[in-house]
Amino acid sequence: MTIRRRTLLKLSALAGGAMILPDVMQRALAASNTTKVRHAVSTPEGKLMLAVYARAVGLMMKKPSTDPLSWIFQWYTHSTPEDKEVELQKVFGSTSSPHRQMAETMWFTCEPHRSGNSDAFLPWHRMYVLYLEQIVRDVSGDQAFTLPYWDYVGPSCTPAGQCTVLPEEFRKPNHPLWGSLYRPDRNPGVNDGKPVDASPYGSPLTLDCMKSPRYRESGSDAGFCANLDNDPHGVMHDNVGDDKGMGVIAWAANDPIFWLHHCNIDRIWASWNKAGGLNPQDTPFTSQSWTFSNGQGLPVVAKVSDVLDTTTLASPYIYDSYLSRPAGSVPFSKPLVRAASVHAQSRLSSGRSSAIALTEKPVKIALASQLRSTSKAGFGNALFSATQGETLYLTLSDISASAEVGNSYGVYLNLPANVTPTPQDPSFVGTISFFGVGMPTHGGHHTSTRDISFVVTDIVQKLTDAKRMNQEPTITFAPIGKNNVNAKPVVGSVSLQSS
Incomplete structure (x- = not known):
């Protein structure tokens, strides 16, 4: 069954502008879309996808910031450099419009940094990356596009000391294609090809978060989600960016490497699930929702319960490889502990x-x-x-x-x-x-x-x-x-x- 764009636009209008797809529609969309594969950026397939990404980023940077498909609009969905109301006034002035209404709903909704909801860190960023991927497909015209991931940790991180070097395509400021991926606001040495985890600015990146047997806090363990948020997620942000780049929330999503980093964070979550880790299933967690822009620039309401399995999404995807839990991991079968x-x-x-x-x-x-x-x-x-x-x-x-x-x-x-x-x-x-x-x-x-x-x-x-x-x-x-x-x-x- 094929659901055409015109039909989706009608559904959007009926939903008051936000596309809320019932289960039957989700299943129909999933059936009409083949499962796509996300590749490591170091692979030949990943390099091809990176070229599509670079072209799309360049086009998005040229769009007016009032356009939901623009780079700034997507960056501000994560967080705004200044107070949200200040940025809204800068971009839209005092004029009301559908796009301004989208911005009021979408901008600075990143979790856990918006509300302190630590459990929502992984699903919010999965949605964010997923819809950026859709935008790149429509902006580039390449519907086969999948976002590549930066594989900077794990057994496949070889040769030693090289996989933590920022990919060279992100270090070419004047290149006609790759220049869109360059940002000057990175730690000293990063744009020169120095491993980002090297001293004095860098710290080791690990998969120790995967040792946790529970998604949330249990006994002495802060939980997989909180520990992943710390390392490698936060550590990589600190390793790469300065106070106008990846190193701070307000500017992080302006750096195109942000998206490849978070694609890898999503892969770590999927790997932990694949190894046997279970996501929470309680309603307060699964019913949370946020608004994003799809590839047509329309608002879409996404719910946590819809994104807990990458293979059952409306646009399903898998990764070309998954990670194993490191030595010393706590068995998933260990009883849930409430006291330490x-x-x-x-x-x-x-x-x-x-x-x-x-x-x-x-x-x-x-x-x-x-x-x-x-x-x-x-x-x-x-x-x-x-x-x-x-x-x-x-x-x-x-x-x-x-x-x-x-x-x-x-x-x-x-x-x-x-x-x-x-x-x-x-x-x-x-x-x-x-x-x-x-x-x-x-x-x-x-x-x-x-x-x-x-x-x-x-x-x-x-x-x-x-x-x-x-x-x-x-x-x-x-x-x-x-x-x-x-x-x-x-x-x-x-x-x-x-x-």
């Missing part, structure tokens, strides 16, 4: 909980042990004896800032005093990304906080074997890149837990 056992946590000498202020220099704190008789066996051995094979987590809660921080922090467990913090040290646990934390929003600053967790069972075992876990644990936070000294980044609390 705390074995050490951050404290003031008075015994009260204390927020940890991070600065432009490494900050080291001690965790107060909750274990008994650790002096004889050593903390590490006592910890394993107490947990009896449970998974160990380092949990960081209430991460916040008063302004955009602009950089990441490396986290280290029991780093010796005479050792310089580097990701190659066995004490390295992972990275805290402050991307979007403390971002300015309408009427003040974003006040929500972020929780993340790291599975540290293997790290604790290695440090115990190396005699680095004999004493009560310490945590070192080492800044990566240039710190915004006025942002006042804070970690509310740190705890070593098991569940």
